[in-house]
Amino acid sequence: MIVFRYLSREVLVTLSAVSAVLLVIIMSGRFIKYLAQAASGALDPGVLFQIMAFRLPGFLQLILPLGLFLGILLAYGRLYLESEMTVLSATGMSPRRLLGITMVPAALVALLVAWLSLSLAPAGVTRVQQILNQQDALTEFDTLEPGRFQSLRDGTRVTYTERLSEDRVRLGGVFISERKDPTASKQEPQISLLVAEKGRQEMRPDGSRYLILDNGYRYDGLPGHANYRAIKYDTYGVMLPKPDASEDITAREATPTAQLWGSADIADRAELQWRLSLPLLVFVVALLAVPLAKVNPRQGRFLKLLPAILLYMAYLTALIAVRGALEKGRTHMGLWWVHLLFLVIGLAIFYWAPLTHLRAKRRNRLEAEQ
Template sequence: MIIFRYLAKEVLISMAAVTLVLLLIIMSGRFISYLSIAAAGEIPMEAVFYYLLFRMPGFLELILPLGLFLGILLAYGRLYLESEMVVLQATGMSQRRLTVYTLGPALFTALLVSLMSLYLSPVGANQTEIMLQKQRNIGEFDVITEGRFQTMPRGNRVTYIENLDSLSGTMRGVFISEKVKLDSREQAVMVVAEKGRSYTNPETGIRYLVLDNGYRYEGNPGEADYRQIRFEEYGIRLPDQQP
């Protein structure tokens, strides 16, 4: 039993080290991809950590068997290198007995992988889908970040807000550029306003972005036929949220 605990400890320590290194490599790649998505405004920054957390069981489900294999090679390779395995064989340790002892950490790893495959990974995938669905239902200007040009998920609108009051929702220094169809042809429309706010019609439930004290420019770059409109209050209807 002392030999079994010693061998199992060596294998599990090596497996944990290998698994941690592989997990860090995979998670860092995912973290960078999620950060790029969050920087584009498709998901909030504070949700990146939860996306990684919910995906971790799925990563471990694939990494743990490989970590076990490499852990056995590293642990037993060190024992052979330091002649500890020769001593064990001299005291009566056979290959069959060594294999049976190795099945202990392997069985423990199999139970962990089965737990993640049958329970933790589906729960994490379900929670990820719930977060994505909630994100799809969030309006375009609910994930805006001040001081940064952001492309909206549809890709036809670029928004910049100089300052955003998180408590009142008031925006200052608003710039919006988008492509719209005017007079049966596509034109560039730019709106610049001193401040803005979100407004929901209590009767219809339709949401608007209300801008104050600004200009609206219509026309394509390089063409002389453009229009400039000055406004004191201007409302932009926001896309309806799908349930």
């Protein structure tokens, strides 16, 4: 029991550390993307942390299997390097018993991954879609901040206001720049500038919104050319475009798992198999990691780390590729054969080393007898 607690603690502590590092790296990259959308006005800065929180289960369901794999490699690699595994082997710790002990924390991780993939991740994607739909319903006027240039339409439209009322209805000191299609003829105006003393927002019966500008000028022309046009106006209406808040998620990812059971749709079956594959992935990578973690103290603990990571990436890449083929109807074999293939590879690696060691001992004994 003491050995069981010691090995389990080593694996779980290393798993937590590795998963935390991976989570920070992945979430930092995704947060930068959301932050860029907020800076361009496509997202309300107030919803950034909500989106990240709801996307967290989707990140963890992929990070935890890799974290367990690396955790076993690093934890057991250190034990082999410091000859602790040699001492445990001398006291009766067989490779099968070591694998059995390892499968206990692996089962805990698999249960957590199953909960994430089957329940929390789809629910989180649903909430993210709801937030993004609410953001898509906003207009440029709703995301405008006073004293800041806001770029929309891929940078073809820039809006600025000096003052903005608390109810976000009236503004003062307005500047709007819009660049037209650069492929258009140079005889046509390429840039339109609007400046106004004040403005207000108006809602039309069809649901569209307009910014009504008062007491200003409009300038149309091409930079570097003198043939520009200036128009003074008392009232001018500008239609407010909707920001495009997007995310690389599909509606099927938000479908509850209960609705996927029994579905005849190929894509639904592929999504269901993918969600069920993640917990299975945990057990198979644990089987792969145990023999791969065994290192010679003279070789260092990182000797097998790169080949092991490449094997894991091949496993995950094969699952993703077969999932894509299954969604497109190119195959009907499902994802199970990929798990079976790497299970066989794991068993082969697990039993190959003891067989090799047994053959070497037998050969040495025969040589000694001769």
